[in-house]
Amino acid sequence: MSTPAKKHRSWSPGLGTRVALSMIAAVTAACAALTLITTGWAAAQFRRSLEAAAGDAVGADIAGIRGALERDPGAESLEDLTAAGWSLDLDSRDGEALVAPVEKGVSDLDLSSLTQWGFINFTDSLVDRVPECVRPENVENWSGWAGATGASFQWSEACGDYLLAYGYLVGDDGSHGTEATPSWLAIRAIYLPHRAEENPVPALRATLLTVSAGVIAASALLALLVSASVIRPVKRAGKVATEVAEGDLSTRIPVKGNDAVATMSTAVNTMADTLTSQISELENANETQRRFVSDVAHELRTPTASLLASAEALRHPSTRDEAAELIAPQLERLAALTEDLLEISRMDAGQAVVVRHEIDLVDLIAETIAAAGATYTGPRELRISTDPVRLQAVLRNLVANAVQHGEPPITVTLTPYDAEVMLDVHDGGPGVPLELRARVFDRFVRGDESRHGNSSGLGLAIAAENAQLLGGALALLDDGVTFHLTVPRDVATGDPT
Structure with a gap:
């Protein structure tokens, strides 16, 4: 062949x-x-x-x-x-x-x-x-x-x-x-x-040719020196690009002066910085994705295992009643976790939809905190334009977090401004541990870092995402026990009553 x-x-x-x-x-x-x-x-x-x-x-x-x-x-x-x-x-x-x-x-x-x-x-x-x-x-x-x-x-x-x-x-x-x-x-x-x-x-021509030969020889030497000075940073840029391609993301070109070579060197360094940043973001995204999949699997395993145990217990008359009572809470937990995961996926895919209406924010707060035993401080009426479903989901998660991980009293404070409103949810507990405050809004982060209990660790993450979708922001204040929510007001009203 x-x-x-x-x-x-x-x-x-x-x-x-x-x-x-x-x-x-x-x-x-x-x-x-x-x-x-x-x-x-x-x-x-x-x-x-x-x-x-x-x-x-x-x-x-x-x-x-x-x-x-x-x-x-x-x-x-x-x-x-x-x-x-x-x-x-x-x-x-x-x-x-x-x-x-x-x-x-x-x-x-x-x-x-x-x-x-x-x-x-x-x-x-x-x-x-x-x-x-x-x-x-x-x-x-x-x-x-x-x-x-x-x-x-x-x-x-x-x-x-x-x-x-x-x-x-x-x-x-x-x-x-x-x-x-x-x-x-x-x-x-x-x-x-x-x-x-x-x-x-003839004599002039001979003289000029002799002088020209000398000038050309000198220019050839000068051209070699100039070309060497021009090609040196280009070779350096090629070396940097090769090293970056081989995985060394720390190498850079020294930038001297402000000529075209310096501009090229700066551009190559910027390219390397951008590539390094993108690689780092991809690595972080991969790590986050890996952790997300692992956490989802872990969270699904707990209710699934309980359901399997309860299903096995249903076969025996002596444990049938007790097993029947355990199935419903586990199914509710599994349904809530599934709904949270679907909401997270919609947000990640950019498919979350915001539907704004003009509402009375005070009524929405009262409806949300009624079953939690929380107290309200603020105006008696305040109309804003927002998505009531998403805003209520944020408030519900914050109040539920205070009930589950904090201690009474739980207070919700509303402070209106011309362009935005601020909501503070505070409880009397010790607050979020200091080592968890920087990532309290990450997914599957829970106060005790355990895999037990009814919390999935997605509530605050979903609340923060919803706050951004509404054009606002959600933050944990320095005291560790007060969650601070800001959302646009959008509806021009008179002074709150």
Whole structure:
């Protein structure tokens, strides 16, 4: 029988690794962006400096031609210009220079008429070398903007490895009855590779890359330290969660500062506290349930055993009458216990219903204590809105508890207030033993802690539950003999009479 192959989980970087990689990636991106922006700016500045140098050179050429024409307005050739004192000031840094008169129009310009100076690293002319860069169309597109006679215009453009600066001096076309004179075209061509050693971009790029490498290395070390500081409390939280899952409910995370990590640590501690509290409540509930089942079984066993004994005695004529007399009290006790258990179960299930009516509380008290020989102190009439059945059950349990476990005199005191009424049931006995006062309202708690007698130990527990259902509270005062009941009044009446 073949076994299924195990699935291999693909590697996934942990939180610390992701934090470190994110920081390194961010620093790397910032360094790359800085390098690109800086080198781009440096390249643009270098390009502008070359354009300015070429523009200044061609501007000087046009100025020289203008000066020669002022001395000899009829000059129509380079020889005439030279005779008028014109000369070309050429520096090797200014590149190659071309000058030619334009007699008719740029479109009719014979490129071979361009006279060139400064053959830098080349023996053939610029026109023959890169004809695509020096074309009449290139010049015509710009020279049309030159304007009136005597005006000049300059522009520059890049073409392959060359930066070309143009200067155009407008001549007189003779349209106003004057003598026609040619226009003049001057070109300066800078061969960019020849000026490469002046370009600061490569050195700047190398410097920036070196610095960036150092910054990235430092950021990697810093990222490891930061990721370690971030992941440490996360690991601590995971350890705490594991320990809590394994049963150690006392472990907690030390909380330092007020940042997100501290918030997370506080949340984990709160979760552990809540879980500990819930587990404790569940354990207490389980223990209470276990005790409840045990006590119910014990309480049912006593009347059941008595009934079985009485049933056995009924078989014998000599004990039949005595056994018959014992059956009824045991059945009554069993019925009362069953009713109490049903009431407790309804309360636990949240199915107890409160039906309120407006009643005279004094009448209800009088009816409840009539057979107990208790005395009443309070107003002669007091109307309230409550559930008379549940309130009477509370009073009956309190009075029955005083009769069974206390001593005369038993007094019931009613004190009305605007929003509530207070009932105190007091007897003359020694009171609830000190060790039982904290749990006197627990189920199956009896004064003598025995399992004998007619008390089931549920009366005060049911009374306390009913008091809460009525919106009030039941408490044992510090003297140990006075039970203090408060319930809402709910019905606005005048002063009690």
